[in-house]
Amino acid sequence: MHFPFDNSYARLPDRFFARVAPTAVEAPRLVRLNRPLALELGLDPDRLESEGAEILSGRRVPEGAEPLAAAYAGHQFGQFVPQLGDGRAILLGEVVDRDGGRRDIQLKGSGPTPFSRRGDGRAALGPVLREYCVSEAMHALGIPTTRALAAVTTGERVIRETVLPGAVLTRVASSHIRVGSFQFFAARGDVEGLRALADHAIARHDPQAAEAENPYRALLEGVIRRQAELVARWLTVGFIHGVMNTDNMSISGETIDYGPCAFLDTYDPATAFSSIDRHGRYAYGNQPRMALWNLARLAEALLPLLAEDEDKAVAEAEAALGGFAGLFEAAYHGGLNRKLGLTTAREGDAALAGDLLKTMAENEADFTLTFRRLGDALPEAGADQGAAEAARSLFIDPTAFDRWAEGWHRRLADEPGEATSWRRTMRSANPAFIPRNHRVEEMIEAAVERQDFGPFETLLAVLSHPYDDQPDFARYAEAPEGGGRGYRTFCGT
Numbered sequence: 001m002h003f004p005f006d007n008s009y010a011r012l013p014d015r016f017f018a019r020v021a022p023t024a025v026e027a028p029r030l031v032r033l034n035r036p037l038a039l040e041l042g043l044d045p046d047r048l049e050s051e052g053a054e055i056l057s058g059r060r061v062p063e064g065a066e067p068l069a070a071a072y073a074g075h076q077f078g079q080f081v082p083q084l085g086d087g088r089a090i091l092l093g094e095v096v097d098r099d100g101g102r103r104d105i106q107l108k109g110s111g112p113t114p115f116s117r118r119g120d121g122r123a124a125l126g127p128v129l130r131e132y133c134v135s136e137a138m139h140a141l142g143i144p145t146t147r148a149l150a151a152v153t154t155g156e157r158v159i160r161e162t163v164l165p166g167a168v169l170t171r172v173a174s175s176h177i178r179v180g181s182f183q184f185f186a187a188r189g190d191v192e193g194l195r196a197l198a199d200h201a202i203a204r205h206d207p208q209a210a211e212a213e214n215p216y217r218a219l220l221e222g223v224i225r226r227q228a229e230l231v232a233r234w235l236t237v238g239f240i241h242g243v244m245n246t247d248n249m250s251i252s253g254e255t256i257d258y259g260p261c262a263f264l265d266t267y268d269p270a271t272a273f274s275s276i277d278r279h280g281r282y283a284y285g286n287q288p289r290m291a292l293w294n295l296a297r298l299a300e301a302l303l304p305l306l307a308e309d310e311d312k313a314v315a316e317a318e319a320a321l322g323g324f325a326g327l328f329e330a331a332y333h334g335g336l337n338r339k340l341g342l343t344t345a346r347e348g349d350a351a352l353a354g355d356l357l358k359t360m361a362e363n364e365a366d367f368t369l370t371f372r373r374l375g376d377a378l379p380e381a382g383a384d385q386g387a388a389e390a391a392r393s394l395f396i397d398p399t400a401f402d403r404w405a406e407g408w409h410r411r412l413a414d415e416p417g418e419a420t421s422w423r424r425t426m427r428s429a430n431p432a433f434i435p436r437n438h439r440v441e442e443m444i445e446a447a448v449e450r451q452d453f454g455p456f457e458t459l460l461a462v463l464s465h466p467y468d469d470q471p472d473f474a475r476y477a478e479a480p481e482g483g484g485r486g487y488r489t490f491c492g493t
Contacts, residue, residue, distance in 0.1 A: 001055055004042050005064035005093040008102070008204070009175075012196060017068040022058025022090050023111025023121065025166070027155025029053055031453060032132070032460075034149050037172065041097050041105075041149070048150070057152040057168045058090065058110035065092040069113035073187055074180030074247025075297055077281055082187045084180060084247050085115025088123060091176060102204060104176050105149065108169040122158040126444040127491075128167040129456055131258040133443065135171075137435045137463040138255055143233045144226075145255040146173040165448060174254055177201055179223075179298045180247035186301035198305055205252055216305040220320045224295050226253025228324050231291045232331035235284070236339060237434060238264035238367040242274040242489060244282045244290045246297050259491040263434045265484030267360040267367040273437070273489045288332075292324050338429035339371050340408065341378070341422035342415055352411055359404050363395035366479040370394050371430040379409040380419035431466035433473075435459070437487050438480040 009016070030053040035045040054060040061067060069086035076084075089108045097103050108131075109123025132148040139145050154166040177197070185193040202209045202219050209218035230253050234241065241248070242260035250256040260274035269285030277283070282290055299306075299317035307313040329350075336353040337345065360370055373391035392398035412422060443459050446452040462473045470476075480487075 001044070001047050001051060001062055003062045003064055003093070003105070004095050005062075005066070006096055006102075007064075007066045007093040008200070009070070009091065009094065009104075010066040010068055012200060013193065015071070015190075015193060016197070017070045017091075018085070018114040019066070019068050020090060020113045021061060021067050022107055024059045025057050025154035025156055025168070028057030028059055028168075029153045029155065030056065031129075031151040031153055031167070032457070034136070034147065037147055037149050040099070041095050041103060041172065043095075052150070053152055056107070056150045056170050057154055058107050062092070067092055069115055070176055070181065071115065071184055072178050072180040072247055073184040074178070074245050075183075075294070076245045076247070077277075080183075080187075083115070083184070086113055086176075087116040087119050088113070088121040089171075101174065104171075104173045106171045106173065106176060108171055109154075109166065110168055120158060122154075122156075122166050123168060124158050124160060124164040124448075125153060125167040126164065126448050127259070128169040129444055129447055130261075130440060131169055131171075133440060133456065133459060133463065134258050134261060134435050135255070136460060137466065138239070140464050140466050141237055141431060141434075143237065143239075143255060144230055144253050146171050146250075148172070173250070173256065174252040175201075175204055175250070176256075177204075177251050178247050178256075179249045179251065179294055179301075180245075181251075182298055182301040183246060186304070191304045194301070195305060198302065201251055214306065214316065216302055217316050217320055220295075220299055220302055220306075220317070221323065223251045223253070223298060224320060224324050225327055226251075227291050227295060228288075228327035229253070229331045230255065231287050232328055232335055234287060235332060236335035236429070237431060238267075238284070240264065240271065240273060240282070240284045241287065242272075242277065242282055243491065244287065244294065246294045249291070249294045251298075260489035262437050262487065262489050264367040265437070265479050265487075266364050267357065267370070268364075269357075269361065273487055275488045275490050288328050291328075292321065295324060296321055335429065338425055340374065341412060341426045343417075343425055344415060346411070346414065349411070352407060355407070356404055359395070359400050363397055363400055364483060365394040365401075366483065368431065368434050369477070369479060371426075372432050372477075375423045375426040375430065377405060378419045378422055379412060427467060432469055432477050433462050433466045435463060436476065436478075436480065437484055437489075439476055 038045040055062050067090045071085045073082050074084050090110045091106045112121030132151050149170040152168045156166040157163050158166045206222040209215045212218035248257040262273040272280040272283035303313040306316040333350050377388040377391040392401050395401045443455040446455040462476045
């Protein structure tokens, strides 16, 4: 089985990683291969399906791979840990895909590494299926993300609170360089290592930065822009990452590390599903602020490269960080406008969207259903009042929605086009289907308890077309009983 590896990260100095091979497993079995992604990567999906289980489980290392576990540090819930690293993930190598993009191929759950910190380096089936499902759903939603190439069961058991079936996820990413990767070298005062990492990151993610007057500030500004836009897009689909530690923030601008992630049901900006986020640090509405906090830690790590004079370096960092708010607001309010059918920007648009969100929170309205059903509440001649009622019915006090909708209708009257074009804009911005938390749990339970992967396949199929109506699968769009209150997610490590 041929992988066209070209492993640039493995050519960095040895202190960037530990060279370690995956641990062989007993009886690997391929649960699912992402055939379209395999083709993008220049791989043969037929051969992967027939003989890839051993490679995709780590039992056999393919020719050209240079397996390694990356070193990095990170702030975890605000507390700095100077050494973390890949404790249960091994990078096989990099391939250049059919579009010329460089992509990492990494095995998650492939055994212990020098960074495992007394962990077993394994993964349980449930978290592997969750990451496969949610990351592919995010891709279909148009949000930058790592991808899932394959899920493989190992034939072994892993011990967590209970004994669970083991599995390995093959993850694909533009890179696995994190904010914590820079913190690792900064904490050691290793300016040479910091510079080597920054130069590698520029070559890989920001080649135009190499021509800038200050390439390292340009690198920082690129990361800031990508993260501002990414988090804005999270908010427009109701996504909560759950564990936005600096070691879980990729400089590529991709969503990475789907641990205790979840999606809003009832809209409440204070929602935090993660069982370990006891104080709501990474709650839905806090995510922009925490992204900026993380980026400030990246800027701190880069100070030795930004300027020789410390005061000038701090000024460069602060100037770059000062751009975050404008970038985020533009991306976020642009996204909200599209969700409301608005393609032009007018004064008062942010207040209009904010009033809707406030009304939704006060009336315990479902986030995804409200925005999807707004398309049926557009002002147009001969409109079906029953269709408009579907949006109103989501609010405890439907007249609160009516009062907001009056202002929305007045704003639409100033918008070019007509209801058909407005609805088209809204349908492309408001998914009918997200990975509803209760459906993800049903899928995991069926696979783990009954070895039934049918619900997993069905959920994946539905989520691959999130903006289509799919009437045969209408139940996957339904909100859970009780609006999802009391739901908790776990890291799965």
